[in-house]
Amino acid sequence: MFLHYIWNFKLFTHQDLRTYHGDYIEIVNIGQYNMNAGPDFLHAEIVIADKLWSGSVEMHVNSSDWNLHHHSTDLSYQNVILHVVWNHDVEIDFLRQRNVQTLILQDFIKPEIVYNYETIIQSKFEKIYCENFISGLDFSDFSFWFERLLIERFEEKTEVIEKMLSENQQNWEETLFKSLAKNFGLKVNVEIFELWANSFPFKVLQKIQYDALKVEALFFGQAGFLDEVYENDYFKQLKNEYNFLKQKFQLHSISSHLFKFSKMRPIGFPTIRLAQLASIYATHQALFSTIIQLKNSQEFYKLFDKLELNPFWETHYTFKNESKSVNKKLSKDKINNLIINSFISIRYAFERNNNEVEIDFYLDLLNEIEPEHNSILDEFERLGFVNKSAKDSQTLIHLKKRYCLEKKCLNCAIGHHILR
Numbered sequence: 001m002f003l004h005y006i007w008n009f010k011l012f013t014h015q016d017l018r019t020y021h022g023d024y025i026e027i028v029n030i031g032q033y034n035m036n037a038g039p040d041f042l043h044a045e046i047v048i049a050d051k052l053w054s055g056s057v058e059m060h061v062n063s064s065d066w067n068l069h070h071h072s073t074d075l076s077y078q079n080v081i082l083h084v085v086w087n088h089d090v091e092i093d094f095l096r097q098r099n100v101q102t103l104i105l106q107d108f109i110k111p112e113i114v115y116n117y118e119t120i121i122q123s124k125f126e127k128i129y130c131e132n133f134i135s136g137l138d139f140s141d142f143s144f145w146f147e148r149l150l151i152e153r154f155e156e157k158t159e160v161i162e163k164m165l166s167e168n169q170q171n172w173e174e175t176l177f178k179s180l181a182k183n184f185g186l187k188v189n190v191e192i193f194e195l196w197a198n199s200f201p202f203k204v205l206q207k208i209q210y211d212a213l214k215v216e217a218l219f220f221g222q223a224g225f226l227d228e229v230y231e232n233d234y235f236k237q238l239k240n241e242y243n244f245l246k247q248k249f250q251l252h253s254i255s256s257h258l259f260k261f262s263k264m265r266p267i268g269f270p271t272i273r274l275a276q277l278a279s280i281y282a283t284h285q286a287l288f289s290t291i292i293q294l295k296n297s298q299e300f301y302k303l304f305d306k307l308e309l310n311p312f313w314e315t316h317y318t319f320k321n322e323s324k325s326v327n328k329k330l331s332k333d334k335i336n337n338l339i340i341n342s343f344i345s346i347r348y349a350f351e352r353n354n355n356e357v358e359i360d361f362y363l364d365l366l367n368e369i370e371p372e373h374n375s376i377l378d379e380f381e382r383l384g385f386v387n388k389s390a391k392d393s394q395t396l397i398h399l400k401k402r403y404c405l406e407k408k409c410l411n412c413a414i415g416h417h418i419l420r
Contacts, residue, residue: 002117003059003086003105004040005410008033011420012108019101020088023049031057038076046082048101055081063102064090113419120409120418128404131383133418139385145413146395150366151359153398154348157341161349172350174202176288179342180280184273192258192270196223204249205281212282216310217241219274224256230319234312266317267328276330279307291343292350297368300339304330336369340390366391376400 006012007030017025024047031044039056046053056079060066063085071077072094083095083102095102106114120130161175168174178197185193199222208214220226221242226235245251259270266272283306284290294300313328330338344362351357369390371377380396381387387396402408409415 001410003061003084004033005419006105006109006113007041007057007059007084009416009420011110011113012105013110017103017108019048019103021101023101025082025101025103028052039080044081048082053081055079057082057084059084061085062087062089063092066092066095116419117409120415121407128379128383128400129407130409130415130418134383134414137384137414137417141417142413146399147363149398149402150363150391150395152402153394154345154362155352156398156402157345158349158352161346162353165349168202171202172346173206173286173288176291176342176346177202177205177281179346180277180338183338183342184277185270186268186273188260188264188268189270189273192254192260193273195258196254199254200251201249204245204251208245209281209285212278212308212310213237214241214245215282216275216278218245219278220271221246222251222253223259223270223274224253225271225274225319227253227256228319232312232319234310235319261318266323267326267331269317271316271318272313272328275309275313275328276307276334279309280304283307288346288350292347297339297365300343300365301335304335332370333372336372336390339369340366340372340394363391366394372397 010027010030014027017027019025026047028045028047029043031041034040034042034056039058041057041059044055044057046057056077058066058071058077058080060069060083063083065085066072066083067090071080072092080095080100083092083100084105085102086104086106088102088104092102116133120133161179164178165172165175168178178194181193181197182190185191200218205215205218208218217226217238220238226239226242230236246253261269280287280303284303287303290303291300294303307329309328315322315325317323344365348357348362367389371387371389372393377387377393377396380400385396386392399412403412403415410419
């Protein structure tokens, strides 16, 4: 990959460029990078010893890799005009017989480029590998690339949505419901919430959405929380409603023991999250159809204005114990999270599916939402990166997950700037 990068961006000395056997080289055209099987660069044009060669360029760390990969017997490599290597450890008979020369690229690369690359790649930093090189960088110079990262993130989330959509027989309302369920599960319970959301037909929920108590009964009953015995009136009402729904729709619940409560803040307990999700679906009968019509962040926020949880939850985090009275409505941070990771994602996927995406709408929408805060973003902020809106947050999260953690420094605009 490093050799490909150096060659593709011409980060080597062109003056006095010579082959291993001493012939002068002039690069007329480096060729087209080949992402498929075959030589690394196609349609190159190179003058070697005053003769113009047209064809392919193959690259290896060691010359002997040519034999290791059996290129001599592969017809795809019959048109190679130059063998570019880092170490020339053996002559290749097949190439010499065809008068194909070898270029040892390390002899023509500035030492600081190699040093910077090795320093970044071998960095022991657990956070951001290039942090010792980015002091003084003007990150506004990378604004266009940052927007590209954001679009990459949209596309990546679209793939997840499309997979869910296929599993849900192209039902967008059902796909949104299951996306929200995963979101409410947080990291600790995401798989259990996904299992729960798949434990009953979505059409059952649609048939009872007009009645908040029935929605709550369905949600808690399918989660197995109504299998216990408690004496409070609210619990008894839910249990009676659920027993009716269970018999009418032939429902089968999952076990409440699957849900994790330990090491969680009470506001994040599965019981509270189910109550909050129930309030959304008892309030909005056709949620997906609603969100694809919204025009700005304020209209998204209005979706949450009228949500009401049953008064029981003001003094409870579970069905068992009463607690100090606390408002359990969705926090601003959680609402932002739902808008960013569920509503925006599925709307983008829908418009992408219909070739109707207006990317500026999504960039502006994220720019209107407050920034997220987590350990990843804390590290970027420490290094001087801007995190003033959800647009910045989503960009930096994608940068960290898909470039930094995967050490794709050669594909990163910041890494490219450092190496140059």
